[in-house]
Amino acid sequence: MSTAAIAVTGTGMITPVGTDTDSTWDAVRRGDTRAGLAPTPGVSHPIWCRTVPPFGSELLPGRGTANLDPFVRFALVAVDQAIAESGLDPASWDGGRVGIVVGCGLGGAATLSTAHGRLAERGPDAVSPYVHPRSLINMAAGMLAIRHGITGPSHTVVAACASGAVAIGVARDLIRAGTCDIVIAVGTDAGVVPVIAAGFAAMGALTDSTAEDASRPFAADRSGFVLSEGAAAVVLERADAAAARGASALGRILGYAFTTDAHHPVAPHPDAVGAERAVRSALADAGLTARDVDHVNAHGTSTPYNDRSEGRLIGRLFPHRPSVTANKGLLGHSLGAAGAIEAVLTLRTLATGIVPPIAHTPAADPELAELDLVLHKERLAEPAVAVSHSFGFGGSNCVLVMGS
Template identity: 85%
Template sequence: MNAPAIVVTGTGMITPVGTSTDAVWEAIRRGESPAGAVPTPGVSGALRCRTVAPFGLDLLPGRGNANLDPFIRFALVAADQAISEAGLDPATWEGGRVGIVVGCGLGGSATLSTAHSRLAERGPDAVSPYVHPRSLINMAAGMIAIRHHVTGPSHTVVAACASGAVAVGVGRDLIRSGACDIVIAVGTDAGVVPVIAAGFAAMGALADSAADDASRPFAADRSGFVLSEGAAALVLEREDSARARAATSKGRVLGYAFTTDAHHPVAPHPDAVGAEAAVRAALTDASLSPSAVDHVNAHGTSTPYNDRSEGKLIKRIFPHRPSVTANKGLLGHSLGAAGAIEAVLTLRSLATGIVPPTAHTPAVDPELAGLDLVLDKERHQNPTVAVSHSFGFGGSNCVLVMGK
């Protein structure tokens, strides 16, 4: 029996360059640096991060939402947008047949950081009773469920910087299994917090420049990533169900795979063995060969080790040279949110026929010569099949295969 086709009928997004999918896509197409690079207190003066601009009831109406941890607020905004774009009404859907899968790497870092400071300075009586409801990593899923009357399965997946992509894959599998008719898949993280930034800086993972173009995926002079934040959401449905209610498909999730390096806590395998296994397994899941892939949305963090292993991987698996782009050049690295954000942007490339440029990379590292990285300006290509890579600490490798 053939597995049912799974389509995306709604998307939502909030990032440092825009507070909707349309706004983020237009910024990515232009490849222009945002104005949201701000110093992070308590960390090296050279460090700057990408932050989401403060927002209020215009994006997230409802009592009490202003006091939620940012990782929850971001997830709620993205989910609201995706559900609306899908043309669904939570007041009328069968909540038990709707599921939620949220990918997140950190949880409520800002809430915990603030609570710890109050505890250290003023004692336990100064700690808010809302610390845990605002910080537990499953609370984004819980708050989406409360807000939208979802009583089906609610999962939170944690795979470091691959978390958002894993959420999409697990969501797809929930529908394929028959457990759900609709799944809201979300990636969210809000790690622009001094202790988080300082930890990444101490291990040498962050860019050594405060310049707006410090994130330079696959460039010879890349030095590390720029810490960021945000969220993206995708509404997944069976294609026949979406068609029956005249919903517009934004694209298909054709394949998904997840592997583990079992190599090092934070460094990718130098030969990308686990990542290659994930790419090949995802293509097998989609019943496609590597030659069918027109476009690669790379993980592309701008770190020396990740970009080297990923670039060589792309050249090895795809010798026909599909186009490659890396969105983190503009967006920075939003950790657990990145995979979902990049999945949505990959779908936009498929829907519009446009591959956006890799911002801030003037030329590909000579060591990776032969990689067809889109530079300078967008390319009108009309890809039909694309893969989106997401890798993370702990050796996590997640690959999504997307189609029109």
């Protein structure tokens, strides 16, 4: 397996606060809450969420794209942007040496929910023949391959809320193994669907607040996450190959690890044992130690249990107090997309030297006072090495180590 540096040469993103990487980054830097909260459609007792604003051919040209499930549409938008930024031309690349890895937690939940409603109300004849082509969880990868002539491996990884980060790690490994020269990784999810929202609410994972600042990572009064949606994509290449074609590296993927808690279906291990192994393994993969880490982009869901477990882990592993941010205060929790979105934002921090604030958190939980949380406003810190944590139901722990 090659240990050559892996460069990110393109990024793309669509979130509730931006239609691309630049606009989302600007909003995250400001802690901008203009997106607001909205009630989940179809739920009689409102469950508040953040949604991607409606869009059409201005972001996603192409025949038939308007009728795809949102999780596929989001992925197509993010990947179009990432390829454009990379300067690669799908019309001229060797598609057999290009791979695609999609991370997703749910698949076509909106399509299945609509189809079930029609079945219940009007019978089987009312169900569309396009239900499965639009809803199967691997269809984002399939549609991306068709759109861009990708005939190499086409993987879909499912690791709940760690899926997007795992996709980047698997993509990195495909290049290291020599299987591909170029791999596009994307995390996508569209879970703002009545039954999905109601399920999270029933288990107590969602905040019960309707305030604009309802998502409050690492705050003492945090009460749960705000459901969200979106996608982010990266184009990965060997650094030497990117340089040879004159492409600029937007950052590097230095290390990756994925562990499993084997503890509880949905609760994180209280001592973050599996998460700690993931951090240490990712750093070892990068040839670094905890002392080399300048910045942490935390999973930071705003749930009492996750933030406590993760916060104690950060304090224990990084006593030198690197800066810590968390993006879900502003963006909400986009489930399988979150890890990819946060990875792209971490790359922006490394490229610009700017650490965005944790939106809506006025002060740290006193139990986590040892953490250097970036609050209130952005900070100029110029980190060189950062880790991004992503955790998920089923005990999934994914850590990416990135460098400038």
